[in-house]
Amino acid sequence: MLFNSIEFAIFLPIVFTLYLLFQKKYKVQNFILLFSSYVFYGWWDYRFLFLLIFSTFLDYFTGLKIHKAEKTHWRKTWLLISVCINLGFLGFFKYYNFFADSFADLLTHMGFHPDIWTIKIILPVGISFYTFHGLSYVFDIYNRKIKPTENFVDYSVFVSFFPLLVAGPIERATHLLPQVENPRKFDYAYAADGMRQILWGLFKKMVIADNCAVYVNKIFSHSGSYSGSTLVVGAVLFTFQIYGDFSGYSDIALGTARLLGFELLRNFAFPYFSRDIAEFWRRWHISLSSWFRDYLYYPLGGSRVSKGKAIRNTFIIFLVSGFWHGANWTFIFWGGLNAVYFLPLLLTDKNRNHIDIVATGKVLPSLKDALKILLTFSLTVLGWIFFRSANIGQAFSYISTIFSRSVFTHPQFIPFTLFTLIGLFMLVEWLQREKRHGLEIHNIKYLPVRWAIYSVVILTILSFSLFKENSFIYFQF
DSSP states (O other), X not given: OOTTSHHHXXXXXXXXXXXXXXXXXXXXXXXXXXXXXXXXXXXXXGGGXXXXXXXXXXXXXXXXXXXXXXXXXXXXXXXXXXXXXXXXXXXXXXXXHHHHHHHHHHHHHTTOOOOOOOOOOOOOTTHHHHHHHHHHHHHHHHTTSSOOOSOHHHHHHHHHOTTTTTTOOOOOHHHHHHHHHSOOOOOHHHHHHHHHHHHHHHHIIIIIIHHHHHHHHHHHHTGGGSOHHHHHHHXXXXXXXXXXXXXXXHHHHHHHHHHTTOOOOOOOXXXXXXXXXXXXXXXXXXXXXXXXXXXXXXXXXXXXXXXXXXXXXXXXXXXXXXXXXXXXXXXXXXHHHHHHHHHHHHHTTOTTSOOSOTTTTOSSOOHHHHHHHHHHHHHXXXXXXXXXXXXXXHHHHHHHHHTSXXXXXXXXXXXXXXXXXXXXXXXXXXXXXXXXXXXXXXXXXXXXXHHHHHHHHHHHHHHHOOOOOOOOGGGGO
């Protein structure tokens, strides 16, 4: 079920109404949430529900075993069982085709002509996300950060909570599980802000991302036919497409959760206003970046090791992050490229220079900060070309055309209306960068002004939406 679908517009009010009817019985609410989450997930393909339920039971059971085991080797054994089975399923469904095709290509390049029969595996929606939910749970039990819950329904809600199930944010048991295990109170102000965030997420998806996608698909599908200047337009539009699409999904997820009385981890913090790549990765897909940091980067020693090992750790975390995004060499190269971007900051100990929000309390950034933002944005756009391209060859061909003389020609087309909308969108984001989302305007004193803003956003969605149930980009990851 898509957030931008008629089905969800019917589904959410029904769930919310049932949820409110049992305000004083949070255990009943949890049953409602679990059933609703399975309906939401099964809407795509009910057969994959069995995989979700099996994964849930696996981590619930191994979590209890890890906690109860008195000897270290048994704790490690149960942890390894959970990790191996989880990653085994993830690897099979997500990477089987990639490895089979890559092996066939390797043999072909070596002069062999294999007739390899491969099974085309269908990727279950959200498997990367709910697998990481479960792994964080067993890791935290193993590291004695939490105790396992004995209530299977509560744990199942933590894993399969429908707002975050298919595209995150990737939650931690230390953060979400206590909210599931305790009563929630309906708070009008909290719920109202959730509705505002849902509306802003729909604007990002339906106005910005979906309209960008029309041009992006056309340019990237026929990149060899366009000039360098047109390819620049395509790359920039994809930069805003993926941001509007993924952060829009996250806004709808966080807003929906807030409507139900839950606070999910923030996933985006206005990343395109970052002054260096390190800051960008602290602001983009925060839940995944922090997951890899806590469960991979820090256990490897992080940056508090020799420079050689710090470089190794940096490449490991970025390459794994790239591979997490998909079974294609383009994602791996994209991850490696971001590691290269990050290295100068690491080697000069400047990777923690920009922790604060840029130009806090000011209308405009300094010239120095503005140039840093422009440089970081440009590097990011370059990286997204690899992320979007069908293969490495297309990405390099795309970039080589950009750096040819044709970049100085007039683009074949410039969607002025769309760029105007993007400009206004980024202006709002800039003005709201010290808040949680672009439509957090509860502090505006006059109600008519607030409703005027809501009306403008709604009318913009109605005027510029393509009214197609376009899937979210991150569903494929």
